[in-house]
Amino acid sequence: MxxxxxxxxxxxxxxxxxxxxxxxxxxxxxxxxxxxxxxxxxxxxxxxxxxxxxxxxxxxxxxxxxxxxxxxxxxxxxVGALIGSAVAYENMSPYKNLKMISRLYSGITDTDIEKVLEQTGLTPYQNEKISSFSMGMKQRFGIAAALISNPRLxxxxxxxxxxxxxxxxxxxxxxxxxxxxxxxxxxxxxxxxxxxxxxxxxxxxxxxxxxxxxxxxxxxxxxxxxxxxxxxxx
The missing domain is CATH 3.40.50.300 (P-loop containing nucleotide triphosphate hydrolases)
Incomplete structure (x- = not known):
């Protein structure tokens, strides 16, 4: 192993x-x-x-x-990580935030973004501004951001x-x-x-x-x- x-x-x-x-x-x-x-x-x-x-x-x-x-x-x-509170552009949606983050990595597609939104239960809210989210919803976004690069850890x-x-x-x-x-x-x-x-x-x-x-x-x-x-x- x-x-x-x-x-x-x-x-x-x-x-x-x-x-x-x-x-x-x-x-x-x-x-x-x-x-x-x-x-x-x-x-x-x-x-x-x-x-x-x-x-x-x-x-x-x-x-x-x-x-x-x-x-x-x-x-x-x-490595993907969420340390402390989720960091995001709050006047933007989860989808647009993840789209920006995906540019830091090679090979991340729209399908990958859709997958992590679904995994974290954010698909119904993917086009809403993060500023309207509760603390728990922002935490879900932080977890989505940690997963977007398809990390091994x-x-x-x-x-x-x-x-x-x-x-x-x-x-x-x-x-x-x-x-x-x-x-x-x-x-x-x-x-x-x-x-x-x-x-x-x-x-x-x-x-x-x-x-x-x-x-x-x-x-x-x-x-x-x-x-x-x-x-x-x-």
Missing amino acids: EIAVVITGMTKKYSNNRGIQNINLTINQGDIVGILGPNGAGKTTLLKCLTGLSSPDQGKIELFGVDLHSNFKEAIHP VVLDEPTNGLDIDGLLLLRKTIQEISSHYGVTFVISSHHISELEKLCNRFCFLIQGTASYYESGSEPLEDVYVKKMEGAGR
Whole structure:
């Protein structure tokens, strides 16, 4: 099985001494990995380093065998991401925004745009201005933008924020179908433990800046999380 992500000895610290330290993580292609942890544990820092939005103080990141630091353009090419809130020209429609984004990549067709609009439930709203969208609808657009380049690795930071029940169900279905049909790897952070439990096959717990791991098993994920928090003295 091909390796999608290898993180070795990664540390990123801020002036307030918050951050992550000595993270080691290997992710196989096709994995759906959930990143869990309390506020301030370093979830977003980890994902920013993984997507090149932030540089680690030390350590190494390889994406599909390519070093992210020394060969950034090649390494980041197969990656789609939604970190934070979706960014869009709000006076334009989802379709026109995706059309603009598609120009950054080669080979993206109108059919590809229509596909991601359908996958994210935006087809009925594809010609409406994004300024009229709710937070959840804007989040759906952000996920569509992350998928438009037909990536092999998709990194999503809190993608369930603002989504209603229909949005959550659609997101889960979309991720599972893309992962199973195309072997796309997903790394997802969320506070929704129950949703990640239904979606992911592997989990990374970030507690006080350090990581521990768990494969899907018989024990409820919430119980595993509580034990790890108690073990860390939280």
